[in-house]
Structure formats: structure tokens, C-alpha cells
Amino acid sequence: MxxxxxxxxxxxxxxxxxxxxxxxxxxxxxxxxxxxxxESDRTIATRLHALIKENAPDLTPKLWYGMPSYARxxxxxxxxxxxxKFKTRYAILGFSDEANLDDGTVWPTYFALTTLDGEAEAKVxxxxxQAVS
Numbered sequence: 108m109x110x111x112x113x114x115x116x117x118x119x120x121x122x123x124x125x126x127x128x129x130x131x132x133x134x135x136x137x138x139x140x141x142x143x144x145x146e147s148d149r150t151i152a153t154r155l156h157a158l159i160k161e162n163a164p165d166l167t168p169k170l171w172y173g174m175p176s177y178a179r180x181x182x183x184x185x186x187x188x189x190x191x192k193f194k195t196r197y198a199i200l201g202f203s204d205e206a207n208l209d210d211g212t213v214w215p216t217y218f219a220l221t222t223l224d225g226e227a228e229a230k231v232x233x234x235x236x237q238a239v240s
Contacts, residue, residue, distance in 0.1 A: 114193050121173030137168040137175045148189035151198050154223045155187050155231065162235045179205065184238055197221050200231065206238035 111119070141152040152175055159166060159177050166177035166184055176186035184206050188199040197219040208214050223231065 118172040118192075121170065133167075133169040136170055140170060140173065141175060144189050145191050148191055148198055151220050151223050152187050152189065154228070155200065155220075158223075158228060158231050159185065159235055162232045163239045165239065179239065185235065200234075202234070202238055207240050208234070208238055 137156070141149055141156060144152055156168070156175060160168075163177065163184075166179055169176055169178055169183075171178075171183050171186050174186050174188050174192065176183045178184060182205045183203050185200065185202045188201060190196065190198045198221070200218045200220055202208055202216045206216070208216060218231075218234070220227070
């Protein structure tokens with residue numbers, strides 16, 4: 108695995124472990140992963156988890172490359188990448204091609220999160236609802 112960073116190798120190992128956990132209720136593992144995060148990432152991830160459950164109750168929490176994610180029929184629709192995962196300056200709410208965010212021929216699928224205030228929560232809720240519509 109030369110050429111990969113330590114964080115990338117760790118993510119691949121986590122993904123292999125996740126593949127072995129298919130079919131289980133993984134919400135406790137997602138919540139445990141969130142509890143291990145730094146305070147700023149944990150605050151965002153905790154609120155994001157609640158927002159996704161409120162606005163897309165059909166999505167199933169699971170881990171994806173060691174990150175909290177939310178799936179439909181086993182396929183990830185959206186995920187939270189903590190800032191500390193790859194030492195970036197902001198966390199990311201990402202959407203896969205399973206999300207219904209299409210808007211013409213170009214649309215965003217990754218959103219930087221520095222905090223979740225009322226305005227940001229409303230945007231996230233709208234995106235999640237659209238993603239599963």
C-alpha cells in the first residue's frame with residue numbers, strides 16, 4: 108500500500124471491517140464513532156445525525172470508511188467527514204450519486220461545515236429531504 112498516507116490506509120482498513128458488518132444495526136457504532144471525535148466535530152456530527160434522522164427517517168446509519176454515513180437499501184446517500192479525519196480546516200457533509208440533488212448539468216455534492224446554527228440546520232434539512240425525494 109505504498110503511496111497512501113496513514114489516514115488513507117486507516118480508512119481502507121476501517122472500510123474492510125465495515126463490509127464484514129453488513130446486516131447489523133450499526134447506529135450504536137456510528138454514535139460511538141461520533142463520541143470519539145474532537146469537541147467541534149462531535150458537536151456538528153451529533154446535530155447532523157439528529158437532523159438526518161428527523162428529515163430522512165428511512166436512511167440507515169452506518170460507518171463508511173470510518174465516517175458516519177446514512178444509507179438507503181445499503182447504498183450511502185450522505186456522510187459526515189470530520190475535519191480531523193484528513194486534517195482539513197472544516198468538516199464536510201457529502202452526498203453520493205444516490206442522492207437526488209440533481210439541478211441541471213452541474214450541482215454541488217460536498218458542503219463545508221464549520222458550525223450548525225439555525226440557518227445552516229435549515230439548509231442541511233432541505234438538502235437531506237431533497238436527497239431522499
